[in-house]
Amino acid sequence: MDEEENLQTVMGLIMNGGNAKGAAVEAIKAAKTGDFEQAAAKLKQSDEFLSEAHNAQTGMLTQEASGEHTPVTLLMVHGQDHIMNAITFRDMAGEIVDLYKQLAEK
Template identity: 30%
Template sequence: MENSEELQQSMQIIVEAGDARAFVMKALDQIGEANYFEAKKSLDFAHEKLNKAHAIQTGKIQQEAKGISVSYSVLFSHAQDTLMATSSEYNMTKHLLKIFQAKEQ
């Protein structure tokens, strides 16, 4: 069973990745409106959130790599999945922004 700290870490990854996803979706809308400056700002906010989530995940993985027992958790698996999916969406949106900006020039 997951202890309170592990639960909190998993939930924090989900929250940060979820916030990042909201910024990515906002950036997509802004790209659709050809508002590239605002889209870049939204992607910057998303990147900050993703970095926070990734740092938490990395810390947990490093514990296990050091031999510290980390129990299996469906919630942590969900957190990692959420982070991975949002990271992919972020990378795709960042690429789309470059494509749309290049088309305008």
């Protein structure tokens, strides 16, 4: 992977991570107002962004495993950080949406 391809991949990680977290935040907001259909749609959208990021990560890992080393830059670390935080936030958003749903049923 050349430097330009690497930059595009890392920017994809950052964008998809940010989009995934943003969709998870929107899911919580929708659940807070009782719109559980919208909340579910936003969680699904978050999962789709995370899937895109995961595919990019898998490509990078496959290249690394085949002997094509990619230099680790601060930007790459930042991209990976975005993904890790988005995954954690998505998991928590799912739990919060479930809690709002339980409260609404009572």
